Amino acid sequence: xxxxxxxNLDGAAPQDDSKRILRQPSIKDxxxxxxxxxxxxSRALQNSPLVNAKTAExxxxxxxxxxxxxxxxxxxxxxxxxxxxxxxxxxxxDPFTSEVVTGIEQTANDHGYCVFLxxxxxxxxxxxxxxxxFAEQRVDGIIVTSSRVGALYLPLLSEMMVPIxxxxxxxxxxxxxxxxxxNREGTRAVAEHLVGLGHRRIAYIGDQxxxxxxxxxxxxxxxxxxxxxxxxxxxxxVRGNGKPExxxxxxxxxxxxxxxxxxVCCYNDMTALGAMRSIRIHGLRIPEDISIAGFDDLFxxxxxDPPLTTVRQPMRRMGQLATENLIKxxxxxxxxxxxxxxxxxxxxxxxxxxxxxxxxxxxx
Amino acid sequence: xxxxxxxNLDGAAPQDDSKRILRQPSIKDxxxxxxxxxxxxSRALQNSPLVNAKTAExxxxxxxxxxxxxxxxxxxxxxxxxxxxxxxxxxxxDPFTSEVVTGIEQTANDHGYCVFLxxxxxxxxxxxxxxxxFAEQRVDGIIVTSSRVGALYLPLLSEMMVPIxxxxxxxxxxxxxxxxxxNREGTRAVAEHLVGLGHRRIAYIGDQxxxxxxxxxxxxxxxxxxxxxxxxxxxxxVRGNGKPExxxxxxxxxxxxxxxxxxVCCYNDMTALGAMRSIRIHGLRIPEDISIAGFDDLFxxxxxDPPLTTVRQPMRRMGQLATENLIKxxxxxxxxxxxxxxxxxxxxxxxxxxxxxxxxxxxx
DNA sequence: TTGTAGGCGTTATCAT
DNA sequence: ATGATAACGCCTACAA
Numbered sequence: 001x002x003x004x005x006x007x008n009l010d011g012a013a014p015q016d017d018s019k020r021i022l023r024q025p026s027i028k029d030x031x032x033x034x035x036x037x038x039x040x041x042s043r044a045l046q047n048s049p050l051v052n053a054k055t056a057e058x059x060x061x062x063x064x065x066x067x068x069x070x071x072x073x074x075x076x077x078x079x080x081x082x083x084x085x086x087x088x089x090x091x092x093x094d095p096f097t098s099e100v101v102t103g104i105e106q107t108a109n110d111h112g113y114c115v116f117l118x119x120x121x122x123x124x125x126x127x128x129x130x131x132x133x134f135a136e137q138r139v140d141g142i143i144v145t146s147s148r149v150g151a152l153y154l155p156l157l158s159e160m161m162v163p164i165x166x167x168x169x170x171x172x173x174x175x176x177x178x179x180x181x182x183n184r185e186g187t188r189a190v191a192e193h194l195v196g197l198g199h200r201r202i203a204y205i206g207d208q209x210x211x212x213x214x215x216x217x218x219x220x221x222x223x224x225x226x227x228x229x230x231x232x233x234x235x236x237x238v239r240g241n242g243k244p245e246x247x248x249x250x251x252x253x254x255x256x257x258x259x260x261x262x263x264v265c266c267y268n269d270m271t272a273l274g275a276m277r278s279i280r281i282h283g284l285r286i287p288e289d290i291s292i293a294g295f296d297d298l299f300x301x302x303x304x305d306p307p308l309t310t311v312r313q314p315m316r317r318m319g320q321l322a323t324e325n326l327i328k329x330x331x332x333x334x335x336x337x338x339x340x341x342x343x344x345x346x347x348x349x350x351x352x353x354x355x356x357x358x359x360x361x362x363x364x
Numbered sequence: 365x366x367x368x369x370x371x372n373l374d375g376a377a378p379q380d381d382s383k384r385i386l387r388q389p390s391i392k393d394x395x396x397x398x399x400x401x402x403x404x405x406s407r408a409l410q411n412s413p414l415v416n417a418k419t420a421e422x423x424x425x426x427x428x429x430x431x432x433x434x435x436x437x438x439x440x441x442x443x444x445x446x447x448x449x450x451x452x453x454x455x456x457x458d459p460f461t462s463e464v465v466t467g468i469e470q471t472a473n474d475h476g477y478c479v480f481l482x483x484x485x486x487x488x489x490x491x492x493x494x495x496x497x498f499a500e501q502r503v504d505g506i507i508v509t510s511s512r513v514g515a516l517y518l519p520l521l522s523e524m525m526v527p528i529x530x531x532x533x534x535x536x537x538x539x540x541x542x543x544x545x546x547n548r549e550g551t552r553a554v555a556e557h558l559v560g561l562g563h564r565r566i567a568y569i570g571d572q573x574x575x576x577x578x579x580x581x582x583x584x585x586x587x588x589x590x591x592x593x594x595x596x597x598x599x600x601x602v603r604g605n606g607k608p609e610x611x612x613x614x615x616x617x618x619x620x621x622x623x624x625x626x627x628v629c630c631y632n633d634m635t636a637l638g639a640m641r642s643i644r645i646h647g648l649r650i651p652e653d654i655s656i657a658g659f660d661d662l663f664x665x666x667x668x669d670p671p672l673t674t675v676r677q678p679m680r681r682m683g684q685l686a687t688e689n690l691i692k693x694x695x696x697x698x699x700x701x702x703x704x705x706x707x708x709x710x711x712x713x714x715x716x717x718x719x720x721x722x723x724x725x726x727x728x
Numbered sequence: 729t730t731g732t733a734g735g736c737g738t739t740a741t742c743a744t
Numbered sequence: 745a746t747g748a749t750a751a752c753g754c755c756t757a758c759a760a
Contacts, residue, residue: 023444024499024525026737037747042739052745067523069499073446074737076437077752080387087481092469098462102455105483114501117451117481119469135388135433137478159431161388244667273667280669303608303637305644305669316457390753401731406755416729438753441736 025068033066034059045070072114076138085115085326086134086142090122095298096268096315100145100167103319111327113140128156135160141326146170163329165322170212177329179322179339183216184223186311186343187265190293191224193309193345194263198354199291203236203261205250205271214267217295221265236261240271247274248281255282262290262354269294269301272308276350287352297346306349314341389432397430398423409434436478440502449479449690450498450506454486459662460632460679464509464531467683475691477504492520499524505690510534527693529686534576541693543686543703547580548587550675550707551629554657555588557673557709558627562718563655567600567625569614569635578631581659585629600625604635611638612645619646626654626718633658633665636672640714651716661710670713678705 031038036055043051044059051059062068076082085108089097101117108115116137120127127147134142142157145167157164166178194202204221207214218237225232238253240246247266251274254261266272272294276286284290286306294301297312321339328335395402400419407415408423415423426432440446449472453461465481472479480501484491491511498506506521509531521528530542558566568585571578582601589596602617604610611630615638618625630636636658640650648654650670658665661676685703692699 024502027739028737038737039739039748040746043746046739050745055745069496069524071441071502071737072500073437073440073502074752075739077435077441077737077754078739080752082437091466092456093459093462093466095457095459095462098457098459101481102457102483105456105481106485109482114480114482114497116478117465117469118473118478119466121470132433133478136436138388138435138437160433244663273664276669277667277671299608300637300664303641304667305640391755392753402753403732403755404730407730410755414729419729435753438736439755441738441753442755444736 024071025066027068027070030059030063030066030068033062080138081140082138083113084137084139085113085323086118086131086137086139087115087145088118088120088127088130088134088142088147089145090120092117092119095270095300096296096313097145099298099315100319100322103316104143104323105319106316107320107323108327111323113327131156131160135162141165141330143167143322143326144169163326165326165329167318167322168213170210175337177325177335177337179318179325179341180213181313181318181341182343183213184220186295186313186345187217187220188224189220189343189345190265190295190309190311191221192227193347194265194291194293194351195224195228195230197263197291197351199261199263200230200354201233201236201259201261201263202230203238203254203264205247205254205264205266205275206237206239207242207267207271208239217265217267240267240274242268243270244274244277247271248278251275251278252282255279255284260290263351264290264292266292266294269296269298269308269310272310272350273300273304276304276308287350288355291351291354293351301346301348304350309348309351310346312344312346317341388435389430391432391434394423394427394430394432398426444502445504446502447477448501448503449477449687450482450495450501450503451479451509452482452484452491452494452498452506452511453509454484456481456483459634459664460660460677461509463662463679464683464686467680468507468687469683470680471684471687472691475687477691495520495524499526505529505694507531507686507690508533527690529690529693531682531686532577534574539701541689541699541701543682543689543705544577545677545682545705546707547577548584550659550677550709551581551584552588553584553707553709554629554659554673554675555585556591557711558629558655558657558715559588559592559594561627561655561715563625563627564594564718565597565600565623565625565627566594567602567618567628569611569618569628569630569639570601570603571606571631571635572603581629581631604631604638606632607634608638608641611635612642615639615642616646619643619648624654627715628654628656630656630658633660633662633672633674636674636714637664637668640668640672651714653719655715655718657715665710665712668714673712673715674710676708676710681705 027038027041031041041059044056087104092098105115118130120130141162142164147166147169166176168180169178206218222232238250240250264275266275272292275292279286279290286292294308294310297310301308301310325335391402391405395405404415405423408420451468456462469479482494484494505526506528511530511533530540532544533542570582586596602614604614628639630639636656639656643650643654650656658672658674661674665672665674689699
């Protein structure tokens with residue numbers, strides 16, 4: 001039975017009838033109840049030693065009983081600090097992002113900060129609007145993940161006079177504080193791993209053009225091949241958009257080649273997911289027919305079939321570092337401008353020895 | 365005599381070059397630059413018709429040039445509305461949650477609200493703390509996803525006098541506004557689908573005890589079996605915790621049975637992910653040896669191997685509905701108390717006809 | 729059409 | 745140890 005009925009008793013939200021005093025108690029209300037002045041209440045609630053222990057106790061009791069909650073709004077107005085952080089992400093529903101957000105939120109909370117979350121949908125205009133709305137909220141600091149604006153923030157921010165930290169900045173500039181992974185080293189490790197397994201035709205499925213992380217990861221791939229004097233075949237370098245759907249099409253392309261790759265480096269795990277699906281649809285086996293590797297180590301990488309070889313990115317930790325860094329900045333301390341995190345290769349079962357191929361020239 | 369030493373001494377902004385910059389411009393700064401009073405600025409910026417079109421234009425120009433941003437905190441103090449929503453989730457990094465969050469954030473933003481995000485880590489105490497911190501922030505409304513506190517909010521909230529909407533409330537109470545999926549119908553559809561495929565030994569891997577959604581989904585499972593007079597074997601009902609890891613162990617249990625199930629209904633897709641992994645590790649095939657179905661239709665359900673049969677939950681839409689509902693409530697309108705969303709069975713490739721089994725008694 | 733005079737709920741700065 | 749009183753930046757009467 002579907003009960004879409006509203007309760008006829010206004011049990012939950014009785015704020016319509018008469019205009020009764022629907023106001024949370026203010027510090028003055030408490031002062032009146034406690035028969036002291038409101039600054040005394042303020043002091044008592046902040047555990048100031050400047051107030052008599054007994055009265056302080058009494059005040060706190062009264063405050064508690066009447067459900068008093070100091071208004072952060074009023075406090076923010078006078079102290080000029082809101083203890084608030086603005087967080088802008090491209091999409092919360094991306095598993096990578098949501099892990100970073102978790103790290104940020106928890107760290108912020110531990111330090112007594114509230115966080116405003118806003119989703120830019122990867123739209124630079126929207127991203128700017130959000131930052132402006134954060135300016136109005138008078139946030140004490142801002143964190144941006146996977147920004148496509150990156151260095152372009154500088155002017156806006158000097159105007160806002162609010163510190164900012166970027167996570168996985170996609171458009172790096174010199175003086176921007178940021179936390180990022182060693183992309184090049186990460187993908188290089190993957191590619192070396194693949195080469196070590198005897199692969200020679202190794203493809204790369206990238207992200208869209210213009211992303212710093214993609215550029216760096218591709219550089220790592222290229223380095224590994226160069227080191228072994230394996231040519232980088234242009235037809236083995238294709239692009240997706242960081243999501244499975246596009247990766248499927250990219251992989252389809254690769255499999256349509258007359259001499260398809262025996263291994264694939266993917267820009268990230270989401271890309272790998274799509275690639276694996278495509279491979280399966282083509283009736284090939286992983287890793288027997290083709291090896292595949294991702295980047296990020298999302299939780300799902302442990303549950304693909306077979307589990308995915310990838311590069312671990314400590315996402316929560318990165319969020320934590322960004323936040324701690326921001327907090328330092330907000331309290332006026334200087335801080336490290338670029339934090340680079342080491343990437344860790346995680347070998348699972350989606351990569352294996354290359355099968356003998358007509359093109360293969362044994363070398364080592 | 366009220367000498368408030370206003371006039372030229374009005375120190376609001378000592379524009380001397382030496383110590384400016386420390387502050388974002390205030391409405392008074394703009395007023396001075398535009399040679400009008402600050403209420404005029406206020407009106408101009410709100411496009412009030414009460415101000416001369418020309419001067420309004422001039423004021424807006426000046427405001428823009430000086431990068432003026434009205435302080436939401438000051439405004440909130442006087443209007444007693446912050447245009448802010450508090451959102452508490454159990455974990456942002458859960459894919460289900462992050463989809464709901466996306467829906468909420470976008471809708472809120474479209475309506476001019478900022479959202480505070482807080483992660484309770486599924487800890488009821490923390491959940492309460494968060495709500496209190498939201499009270500201090502004077503949020504205009506609150507949304508809670510997968511609350512474990514549920515109806516227990518009522519007292520706290522009537523004290524806060526802030527409307528609240530729950531998404532997938534796990535502890536429903538009569539007068540709590542909430543948005544939820546038809547859990548029972550959803551799992552019933554899955555189970556019927558399985559029965560229709562000839563399965564008779566159908567297992568259920570649930571969540572922890574005490575979750576409303578689990579209880580309802582299990583009820584749906586039971587209904588489907590009852591309808592076909594298939595007994596519900598206790599050994600076929602096991603529990604995980606909604607995450608893959610625990611689901612693996614649960615599935616291991618099931619596979620250790622002397623007569624293991626030929627199909628499994630999982631509480632959610634994350635559970636299914638773990639179950640599939642376990643099945644693979646045991647060397648069995650999906651769906652040839654065993655069929656498996658999830659619930660939620662996370663993006664990953666399309667990329668498992670094989671793609672997962674599941675029940676679609678329109679997560680973003682649910683977030684959107686919750687938010688729209690909350691906005692109504694915040695503006696004092698009455699609104700639907702319980703919104704129930706229809707669940708949709710999505711048949712993919714993880715479910716197939718039951719294989720002949722010694723125990724099988726053809727029936728249909 | 730514009731300006732003046734509060735006041736929102738705090739904290740900060742003085743007194744006492 | 746406590747109390748007046750003044751900001752903080754904005755909005756909203758009400759006055760001009």
